[in-house]
Amino acid sequence: MRTPPTESRAERSRLAVVRLLRERGTMSRADIARSVGLSRSTVSGIIAALVADDLVVELDAKLAPAGGGAGRPGAAVMLNPASGEAIGVDFGYRHVHVIIANVAHAVRIAKSVRLPVGYDPAQGFDVASDLIRTAIDEAGTDPSRILGVGVSVPGPFDTKRGVPSSGMPSRWAGIPVATELAARLNLPVLADGDTRLGALAERRWGAARGCDEFVYLKLHGGIGGAFVSNGQLARGINGGAGEIGHLVVDATGPLCRCGNRGCLETFVGLPVVMRALEPAYGDRLTLRNVITMAWQGDRGCIRALSDAGTMAGRAVGMLGNILNPQSVIIGGALSAAGELLMGPLREAAATASLPLAGDAMTLQVGSLGPQACALGAVAMVLGETDQKLMAALGS
Amino acid sequence: MRTPPTESRAERSRLAVVRLLRERGTMSRADIARSVGLSRSTVSGIIAALVADDLVVELDAKLAPAGGGAGRPGAAVMLNPASGEAIGVDFGYRHVHVIIANVAHAVRIAKSVRLPVGYDPAQGFDVASDLIRTAIDEAGTDPSRILGVGVSVPGPFDTKRGVPSSGMPSRWAGIPVATELAARLNLPVLADGDTRLGALAERRWGAARGCDEFVYLKLHGGIGGAFVSNGQLARGINGGAGEIGHLVVDATGPLCRCGNRGCLETFVGLPVVMRALEPAYGDRLTLRNVITMAWQGDRGCIRALSDAGTMAGRAVGMLGNILNPQSVIIGGALSAAGELLMGPLREAAATASLPLAGDAMTLQVGSLGPQACALGAVAMVLGETDQKLMAALGS
Incomplete structure (x- = not known):
């Protein structure tokens, strides 16, 4: 982080204590003093100020984990999750987005930089660090208030290994995203795949609030998905759960880079929609133009969006049969087309799904819009903090 | 239950105590005495005999749930799960199977009655009750040793409502299976869908032992499936999770009764395989004949099994992409074909799945054979008993 030259010794000590608490969750004053190499009284003074600022909370001695030593265990303290802020980074299809949000997910600031499609992750890390600063x-x-940084990475993510899954050729495969960004920021960083984070955000704050059985679909540059079963985000054995882009919706369809024919991704997604329109409309259209023109009655634009909806609907119908969700949430850039997409999608899904699954399933556009994945990254950081609090309370 | 006329008053009292403990899990002697209307000393005598027979265990007073009254809480007792037996009933495609197994899943006795395909559930209940007796x-x-009866019902099952899900037309839809059978047996009965129970059994004792991410596929009269994600059996919002039979593997394929074309069920399953062979081989073949002839080199029989394997493999590849399991376990009658089925299945699955999913996934035949679903029903009863024990121990 760009350290202001005026940062005093006291401020450095205060930040050192905050950083330690970010990493360790809950500690006694004595342990903090030992770890940062300050006197007990200095640490007590810092903690008192942090508590007064609402940045740190003192845990009831009865609730805190039992102290190792004899006598009264040093009362444990931890960062106050209720007053913290979290940074969300979304490495998007051709943007890097950064938001700072508080625990109520109110976005205090949002910054974005446009990059070429398929940009180098190293460039992404540099752009993101600058944006964050x-x-x-x-x-x-106040840097003391930052609970951590969450990062949304395109495509499937192997949380066990902490790297994007190496599946289809991708510049992100195998890169330790959190480590790379943490090295540039001196803040704790967590990373996960974009669709899982989109699902997390919609579940915490959006269209799937409190829902224990749902599917999140991101119709964007590529097609990705995630699902929650029994109240838990599915990951699969190496991070691939929810990858719906290569569900075959027409075995005689176009060749896909995965080696099959007629995968969902060959029919739906930003580049496919734009390519379908190019012969008749040229290559200057944006998705926003297409949606506006469609609402104004342009038959070609209506058809391009409707075709995408129909093929996505077929896949949703099949997914519905397998997962039997209560709700399917559609996110990603194409979801901005609203009913132009969703009407045909619903119709095709109803045909493709069994009554058992279809009757139980509602299909709707996500309510968090283009910030869904960045908000999911924030939700991940807050969730981690919540877990530390729960662990500290011994539940 | 057919009560032997010689059953004494003492035996009836003993059974009443056992039945109460089956329903309630853990109770003090005083509560038992109140509930069955016997004196405390009679109950203490019965419990002492049951403990001597290893049928009941006494819980350490410290571990038992706190007693409601004052003074020493009456030491609680419960049925000894380690010495119990469970009954598993499988309402199969054209059989009713009944097994009695102990907690180590050793099958003490297995009985089976053949019924016409699509038999009336009421007939099934009567046959099952007779078989059990x-x-x-x-x-x-010893009836005192029976922890309960588990029932495997064909097709998806809505555990929340306790009835088979009404999906495709089925004689089982909406019938309160557990209640019907309990009324005939005077024993506690639990029910769930056949594929989920097959998965449960393979996870507890078979090919998926300890596996937290896997798919179970039953290639039988129809095609069913179940999956475990994050260590939990998926159910979906109304019991339909895992229903893979209507995954469209060829959108130009045969018409299916679900209204789509080319569902997996139109290509794979016992009746489909037999129908494919009929023009050339007549209608006298059994699946066992077909498998034997295929091993002996008969090209037609090899092809029929291989075609089924190829289409199932396509579906497995797609499922693999969506669920990213560590393992796919193939059960049901067709799995008896072994490599005749599995070779083509593996090949097709490898083609259809992304490397991310395909490389991580092993495909194998279930290790519990035709008893998988009945054993799953036993596992369900034992699991329920385990949960009561855990609850009693306060964990």
Whole structure:
């Protein structure tokens, strides 16, 4: 982080204590003093100030984990999750988005930089670090308040190994995203795949609030998905659960880079829609143009969006039969087409699904819009903090 | 249950105590005495005899749930799960199977009656009750030892409502299976769908032992499936999770009764395989004949099994992409074909799945054979008993 030259010794000590608590969750004053190499009284003074600022909470001695030593266990303290802020980074299809949000998911600031499609992850890390520093400065965020940074990475993500899954050729495969970004930021960083984070955000704050059985579909540059079963995000054995882009919706369809024919991704997604329109409309259209023209009655634009909806609907119908969700949430850029997409999607899904699954399933556009994945990254950081609190309370 | 006329008053009292413990899990002697209307000293005598027979265990007073009254809480007792037996009933495609197994899943007795395909559930209940009574008699099982009856019902099952899900037309839809059978048996009965129970059995004792991410596929009269994600059996919102039979593997394929074309069920399953062979081989073949002839080199029989394997493999590949399991276990009658089925299945699955999913996934035949679903029903009863024990121990 760009350290202001005026940072005093006291401020450095305070930040050292905050950083330690970010990493370790809950500690006694004595343990903090030992770890940062300050006197007990200095640490007690710092903690008192942090508590006064609402940045740190003192845990009831009865609730705190039992102290190792004899006598009264040093009362444990931890960062106050209720007053913290989290940074969300979304490495998107051709943007890097950064938001700072508080625990109520109110976005205090959002920054975005456009990059070429298929940009180099190293460039992404540099752009993201700069954006984060600028956002912290502009929002006037107290670095002590930052609980951590969550990162949304395109495509499937292997959380056990902490790297994007190496599946289809991708520049992100195998890169330790969290480590790379943490090295540039001196903040704790967590990473996961974009669709799982989109699902997490819609579940915490959006269209799937409190829902224990749902599917999240991201119709974007590529097609991705995630699902929650028994209240838990599915990951699969190496992070691939929910990858719906290569569900074959027409075995005689176009050749896909995965080696099959007629995968969902060959029919739906930003590039497919734009390519379908190019012969008749040229290559200057944006998705926003297409949606506007479709609402104004342009038959070609209506058809391009409707075709995408129909093929996505077939896949949703099949997914519905297998997962039997209560709800299917559609996110990603194409979801901005609203009913132009969703009407044909619903119709095709109803045909493709069995009554058992189809009758139980509602299909709707996600309610968090283009910020869903960045908000999911924030939700991941807050969830981690919540878990530390729960662990500290011994539940 | 056919009560032997010689049953004494003492035996009736003993059974009343056992039945109460089956229903309630853990109770103090005082509560038992109140509930069955016997004196405390009579109950203490019965419990002492049951403990001596290893049928009941006394819980450490410290571990038992806190007693409601003052003074020493009456030490709680419960049925000894380690010495119990469970009955598994499988309402199969054209059989009713009954087994009695102990907690180590050793099958003490197995009985089976053949019925016409699509038999009336009411007939099934009567046949099952008779089989159970005969099995108890022949095995010389002490009714006090029976922890409960588990029932495997064909097709998806809505555990929330306790009835088979009404999906495709089925004589089982909406019938309260457990209640019907319990009324005939005077024993506690639990029910679930056949594929979920097959998966449960393979996870507890078979090919998926300890596996937290796997798919179970039953290639039988129809095609069913179940999956475990994050260590939990998926159910979906109304019991339909895992229903893979209507995954479309060829959108131009044969018409299916679900209204789509080319569902997996139109290509794979006992009746489909037999129908494919009929023009050339007549209608006298059994699946066992077909498998034997195929091993002996008969090209037609090899092809019929291989075609089924190829289409099932396509579906497995697609499922693999969506669920990213560690293992796919193939059960049901067709799995008896072994490599005649599995070779083509593996090949097709490898083609249809992304490397991310395909490389991580092993495909194998289930290790529990035709008894998988009945054993799953036993596993369900034992699991329920385990849960009561855990609850009693306060964990």
